[in-house]
Amino acid sequence: xxxxxxxxxxxxxxxxxxxxxxxxxxxxxxxxxxxxxxxxxxxxxxxxxxxxxxxxxxxxxxxxxxxxxxxxxxxxxxxxxxxxxxxxxxxxxxxxxxxxxxxxxxxxxxxxxxxxxxxxxxxxxxxxxxxxxxxxxxxxxxxxxxxxxxxxxxxxxxxxxxxxxxxxxxxxxxxxxxxxxxxxxxxxxxxxxxxxxxxxxxxx
Amino acid sequence: xxxxxxxxxxxxxxxxxxxxxxxxxxxxxxxxxxxxxxxxxxxxxxxxxxxxxxxxxxxxxxxxxxxxxxxxxxxxxxxxxxxxxxxxxxxxxxxxxxxxxxxxxxxxxxxxxxxxxxxxxxxxxxxxxxxxxxxxxxxxxxxxxxxxxxxxxxxxxxxxxxxxxxxxxxxxxxxxxxxxxxx
Numbered sequence: 001x002x003x004x005x006x007x008x009x010x011x012x013x014x015x016x017x018x019x020x021x022x023x024x025x026x027x028x029x030x031x032x033x034x035x036x037x038x039x040x041x042x043x044x045x046x047x048x049x050x051x052x053x054x055x056x057x058x059x060x061x062x063x064x065x066x067x068x069x070x071x072x073x074x075x076x077x078x079x080x081x082x083x084x085x086x087x088x089x090x091x092x093x094x095x096x097x098x099x100x101x102x103x104x105x106x107x108x109x110x111x112x113x114x115x116x117x118x119x120x121x122x123x124x125x126x127x128x129x130x131x132x133x134x135x136x137x138x139x140x141x142x143x144x145x146x147x148x149x150x151x152x153x154x155x156x157x158x159x160x161x162x163x164x165x166x167x168x169x170x171x172x173x174x175x176x177x178x179x180x181x182x183x184x185x186x187x188x189x190x191x192x193x194x195x196x197x198x199x200x201x202x203x204x
Numbered sequence: 205x206x207x208x209x210x211x212x213x214x215x216x217x218x219x220x221x222x223x224x225x226x227x228x229x230x231x232x233x234x235x236x237x238x239x240x241x242x243x244x245x246x247x248x249x250x251x252x253x254x255x256x257x258x259x260x261x262x263x264x265x266x267x268x269x270x271x272x273x274x275x276x277x278x279x280x281x282x283x284x285x286x287x288x289x290x291x292x293x294x295x296x297x298x299x300x301x302x303x304x305x306x307x308x309x310x311x312x313x314x315x316x317x318x319x320x321x322x323x324x325x326x327x328x329x330x331x332x333x334x335x336x337x338x339x340x341x342x343x344x345x346x347x348x349x350x351x352x353x354x355x356x357x358x359x360x361x362x363x364x365x366x367x368x369x370x371x372x373x374x375x376x377x378x379x380x381x382x383x384x385x386x387x
Contacts, residue, residue, distance in 0.1 A: 015232040022239035029243060033250035046349040048356045050258040064348065162257060167349035171286070171342040174351065175370075178262065187264055190257035191352055199313060199360060202322050 040108055040132050041065045046167035047196035054192060058157050060148065061192070063108065064165040068173040069134030071110035072147050080104050082154040083147060087113055090146060095120070110134045113143055137176055145180045152186070164192035258355060262368070280332055282324050283339045284317065285375060286346040286354060287386050292317045293379060296324060306382050311353055321361050338366035341375060 034056075043063050061073040074080055084103050088094055091113045095103070102120040103109075110132040111119050119127060137144035152159045161181060165174055181189055278298040285293040290311055295304045310316045325336035338358065342351050351368070358366045379386045 012231070015236055019232050019236050019239060022236055022243060026239055026243050026246065029246040029250065033246065035250050045255070046352040048256065048258050048352055049359050050256055050356070052257050052259060054255045054257045164255075165348040165352075167347060167352070169348045170344065171346045171348055171351060172344035174348050175342070175344070178368075182262055185264065187262040189260055189262075191260060191355075192255045192257050193352060195256050196356075202318065202361060 039063075040110060040128065040130075041069060041071050043164050043166045044168070045164060045192055045194050048191075048193040049196050049198040050193060051195075052190075054162060054190060055160060058155060059160045059162050060151050061108070062144070062161065062163050062177055063110075064163065064169045064173055064177065065134070066166040066168050068169055069110055069132070070137050070144055070173065070177065071108050071132070072135055072144065073108035074151055075107065076155060077104040079151055079155045079159075083150040086150040086154070087146060093117070112136055112141075137173075137180055142180060144177070145183065148180065148186070149184055152184070161186050161189040162192050163189060258352065260355070260368075277332070280328050280334060281337045281339055282321065282328075283341065283375070284321075284354065285371065285379065286340070286342040286350040287379070288343065288345040288347075290347070290350060291386070292350075292354075293383065293386070294320055304378065306378055308383065311350075311357075317354070318357050318361060321357060321363065325361070325363060335364045338363050340366060340368045341371045342368070343371055343376075 041063055043065060057075060059075070063071040063073065065071070074083075081100060081104055084095060084100060093113060093116075095117065099117060099120040103116075106120070109116065109119060112133065112135065115133065119130070119132065122130065135144045135147065136142065148161070163174070163177060178189075181187070279296070282294060282296050285306075287293060292309050292311065293306050294309065294317065295306045297304065307320075309320055312318075321336075321338065325338075328334070328336040340351070340354050342354075355366075357363075
């Protein structure tokens with residue numbers, strides 16, 4: 001009886017299709033996503049059934065941490081530069097061109113204007129480690145208000161204000177931030193939330 | 205098959221030197237490896253979903269005209285007070301400390317504030333033919349999550365008229381008397 005010879009198949013397979021797909025996905029991800037902005041504060045947002053999306057541009061983001069620290073973030077670099085220059089005038093501090101450039105690239109910050117210089121002179125990794133104290137926004141010293149006024153005044157398009165609060169932050173801080181907004185007639189703003197499924201039925 | 209015969213007709217020895225035919229197939233394994241590595245990198249470091257938001261419109265503080273229009277019959281109002289530890293207090297009608305009994309509930313999906321709002325707004329709709337007015341007040345020691353949840357309840361129960369208002373002193377007194385330790 002002759003031996004049955006198993007046909008030897010080549011182990012190398014055609015990977016062209018796989019490669020095509022991999023690069024297709026790669027291109028897709030590169031084009032559709034944007035990098036996570038570095039955040040000096042961890043904010044765990046509450047979830048809601050709301051389905052409105054936050055726009056990409058022209059958003060002033062006020063983050064409120066668990067411990068009540070307030071941070072301010074803005075993407076538009078031109079607006080930020082003008083904002084900083086106005087703050088220089090108002091608070092009698094001067095920033096070098098280098099510091100201004102750093103500020104333009106800084107997505108979020110949370111220090112009183114006095115401490116901003118120090119933060120700007122740090123390297124990115126060093127900055128991430130430092131615990132920023134938050135922007136003062138109480139009735140005696142409301143720097144957040146000034147930042148917002150200048151940001152809204154100098155942005156080319158209407159600026160949307162979004163509040164990104166931690167779910168465990170006290171309402172007291174949120175109330176102060178809302179009051180700050182209302183003082184300057186910014187009565188329309190957004191709460192940033194996570195997605196949550198809407199319950200299908202109401203209790204009877 | 206479709207290959208060109210390059211063996212040269214007949215002349216086998218001492219012919220022209222030909223460049224060795226190299227296969228056009230290359231090993232694509234490293235390329236695929238790299239591509240997948242990059243995909244993984246982009247998937248992990250970038251944000252894909254834009255965050256959801258909730259739009260809030262607050263009344264204009266400087267515009268006094270609105271205040272006149274905003275006066276509504278007290279019987280149509282439901283006041284909800286958010287307190288610490290996710291507790292919710294509510295009452296219907298005027299905040300008269302002598303007559304109002306403040307009720308206590310929570311954020312439970314079946315038995316909590318949602319049921320209260322569905323029931324009460326239904327009653328108000330039936331008796332007056334108008335929508336209920338929900339007044340949301342948050343105490344300073346309530347959490348941000350509470351107010352977002354409360355606004356969510358408004359969405360879920362399809363309430364049309366609701367407002368976020370500061371807590372009045374009378375409300376605080378009422379809570380202090382009826383629920384000691386709640387503030």
